[in-house]
Structure formats: C-alpha cells, structure tokens
Amino acid sequence: MSLNKIANKLSPSILSADFSQLGNNIKELENAGADELHIDVMDGTFVPSISFGMPLISSIRKITSMPFDVHLMVNEPGRYIEDFAKCGADNITIHAECCTHLNRVLTQIKELGIRASVALNPATSLNVLDYVLNYVDMVLIMTVNPGFGGQQYIEESTEKIKTLRERLNILGKDIDIQVDGGINDTTLPIVLDAGANVVVAGTSVFNGSIKENVKKIKSVLK
Ligand code: DX5
C-alpha cells in the first residue's frame, strides 16, 4: 500500500487519437477534465515505430492550456531537449536505456525550467535511478514495451511500482510515479494500489466516448 499523498493525475496519450480530428479530440479531453496531455515521440530506432515530432507539438500548443507531458522514445534524447522545450513541453521524459549521460541530460532539462523525468522499460532495473533521484520529478514505469498503443499490461510491473514507491517513501521523496501501457478498468486499481499516481491511457480514453472515458477514469483517481 502506498504512503504517498501526491495528487493522482490522468494523462491521456494522443497516440490513440483520431489525427484527422486531433484539435477536437484535445478540446474534448480538456473539457472532460484530463489533467495533462501525454505526447509520445518515437524515432523508429529506439522503438520500432515513428510517431510525430516538433511541428505537431507546436501547433497543438496553441489550442490548449493543458500541460504537455512529452515522452521521448528517442535515442540520445539530449540532442533534442531545447527543441522540445521550445515547442511547449512542461515535462520531458527520457529513457534511461538510450541516454548515455543521464545525469547531464536531466540537468539540461531542469536548467530550461521544466520538469525532468526518467522512463524505464519493463526489463530495466530500478537501480539505474540510484544516483539521479535528486534531478527527477517523475519516474515513468513502462507497463508495456514502448512503441505501440493497445498492448497488454505486463504483470511484473506491479511489484516494480510497489518497490519504487517504498524506496521513495523511505527516502522521503514525493516523486511522481507514472505508468504507461495497458491501463484499463482492470489494471487501473492495481497500479494505484501499488503506488502509481500519474496514469497514462491511450486506448481506454479514445476507444468510445472520450468524455465518458475520462470521467470514469477520473472518478477512480479521486
Ligand atoms: C507506448 C506509449 C504509450 C501508449 C499507451 O509506447 O508510450 O503512451 O500510447 O497506449 P495504451 O494506453 O493503449 O496502452
């Protein structure tokens, strides 16, 4: 059971949006009470797929005041931090697996005045966080292998979330734990109970009525 008192948030992933209706979809999310937008940037190298980049982020920045949570699934993300900050990112998440100088890039993000977060793939140990926790606002525990929406939650993630929340509590650190991948009616209570407080959801937000789905998830997060 988590001891954390930090706020629960819903971060819908626009990867599952209808891109021909992206502006409208974002307005619906905002009106329904989504807390922020999760924006998945994929480079076709770190992950198999390619999604979208700076021009898309800059244009949606003009139509919403929701915070932008940018998840970079990109090799050596340090090359692009300034670009994504300029596009309007409020948080930038980088993967520990593809960032040679993790400390340097986290510092680079913080120096730009935005939130810095580290993502871990399902097979990556929590130990990579040991010497960077002072620079981190959020840890993203990937609950699927990154690269695609609509995958199944990986069971071992639950223990990993629990262990991380326990370690953070012992250290007295109010760091957000975000989960991403396969979050639905069944897995949502499991991740919350384990100690996650920021929930990314793609399929379970965009499949059907955005308004109803956001309201339903938010009612569980209260
Ligand atoms: C996967 C992405 C996720 C994805 C989640 O690599 O990081 O954000 O959009 O999609 P669902 O909620 O459908 O698993």
Ligand code: ZN
């Ligand atoms: Zn993501």
